Amino acid sequence: MLEWRRRREPSMAMLWLSPLIAIGLTMLAGMLVFTAMGYDGFHAVGSIFVTPFVESQRWADIGVKAAPLVMIALGLAIGFRANVWNIGAEGQYVMGAVAGTGVALLTYDMTGWWILPAMALAGILGGMAWAAIPALLRVKLQVSEILTSLMLTYVAVQLLYYLVRGPWKDPGGFNFPQTRMFTADQTLPAVMEGSLVHIGIPAALVIAVVAWLLMEKTTAGYAVKVVGLAPAAARHGGFSAARTTWATMLLGGGLAGLAGLFEAAGPFGQLTPQFPVGYGFTAIIVAFLGRLNPLGIVFGGIVLAGTYVGGEIAQSTVRLPQAATGLFQAMLLFILLATDVLVKWRLVRKRRAA
Amino acid sequence: MTSAITVSVLMTLIAASTPLLLAALGELxxxxxxxxxxxxxxxxxCGAVAGFAVAFSSGSIVLGLAAAALAGMAAAMIFGxxxxxxxxNQVATGLALTIFGTGASSLIGAGFVGRTVERLGPIFPAALSEHPVLRLVFGxxxxxxLSLALVACVAYFLRRTRAGLILRAVGENDASAHAIGYPVIAIRYAAVAFGGAxxxxxxxxxxxxxxPMWADRLTAGRGWIALALVVFSAWKPGRLLLxxxxxxxxxxxxxxxxxxxxxWLAPEVLAMAPYLATIAVLTMMSLGRRTGRLDAPACLGKPFSAP
Known part of the structure; x- marks a missing residue:
């Protein structure tokens, strides 16, 4: 007989193995679920989890989708470490794009190298401003940031709808609800000529390394972890929970805002009502799959970006509906949370007392 | 406003409030x-799509409602x-459940988009349910x-019954409840299952x-508003109804x-209103509170494992 025993210390090996186990189990579960729903489960899972990674022409697309996921997840993970549950990154992402687009529309008839950096700055500030509201309410009034940040997501999306249907509607756009296309000076340059790979992708990697250094090598990163793990000890050690909340929320909002601006000035090239695609929510899965560790998040971002790309492939190969991707991603998080039991517990053979 | 318009506005108000009340009461x-x-x-x-799918394929709205309650309960069991x-972590698991429900309902509902079913109608005879004023009560x-009756039942259960007392004890002090011999985890499972249903x-x-037509993500964040309502209610069923x-x-x-x-107001501004109102209400609750913890159950969100 087997029984569960609590480990004396959490297993570091299991901490890093459980995401891999979870991915394996999700593939298995996906095969069963999609087969049960009447699809070709084997090829569906192959299309989602294998094809995007083995076909090199898909890698650019994976990078394009991984960049915003990684950037948002980095900010969220640092907050989660400090027990700050900003789950409204989707709204901060939208507001970053909105603020950056505001600058783009103001500078529509101008040229200059400074326009794109100004848009990026506006994007960061837009995301920060949106995250500052839940931060303020939590620090001053102990209002749960979970609910307020999420509510603000719905507000941001409605604001986007209002702008693209009303004041920001492209005058030459045949009445479609969308803004003007951005000009060349307002668009992210490609890394290689004629490729999808824009500079947001290397930027995301650089930010991940900086975030890793911040978390592992600086006092500020240490403070974040202490505030999250042992609030009482943190107070004793002079680390301020309020300051940590502010810092992590603003960082998360700023990164989500920048990701939104990159998406608007990159793949979209304008704002449309289709802009919010849920990266802010998927980034939560990325953060957990990456163990809330900045370098792990790069891995998590690539995996989840692969499921988006693979989901599109599966639409054509086995006619799996697009919604299956979301279900698949959610299953991954569920199974990850379940396999995390192995970090603190282990299975041992039961000994009978003689 | 004429009385006919007043009645119809009130009818819409009751209809908009009912799903919030049901979901929030379960969460409470x-x-x-x-x-x-x-x-x-x-x-x-999960409940929305299961209810629709079963009502659509069986033609029975009662079966649809039963399926909805069961699907909600099944989803709650995953959380459990x-x-x-x-x-x-309860926060992470709850978020995962929301992402899961969104994905599952989109996938299952993909084949039903735009399909319609017979609408859940009034239960009283037409003479009462279509009366210009009395339909407020009988229509x-x-x-x-059910939602109104459940408010009374839950209030009575929590305040006046032994089982309700035990449930509250589990929420206020799980270690003591366990020490006295109450099955903390089993009681929590039951409470979560009720919430799911x-x-x-x-x-x-x-x-x-x-x-009575399927549309993707048709709940539009109402579940989150229900969560905020529980805070607003200070965990009291009567205030939850209000x-x-x-x-x-x-x-x-x-x-x-x-x-x-x-x-003159843009429709988008009106669509923002419930979410802004939620933030405003949560803020006012905090401004107006006297104690530090907003009367939340002491063990809320903390995992329990028997020593």
Missing amino acids: VAEKAGVLNLGVEGMML VLALSLGA QDILVY LAGLGGAYFSLALT GAYLFGAVMTLELQAKAAGVN
């Missing part, structure tokens, strides 16, 4: 047992296994009456009563604005 019971299940939105969507049995569907019914209210109807009023602002002849 779960939270009273010390479990913070952030997956309300996900459980509502992860957060209660395996001790996973409601079964879930409206009510969230499922609340979701089905969208797909079977409000708009809060749900207040929010129902905010959600029908668009219609009320039209009825009152206001047309």
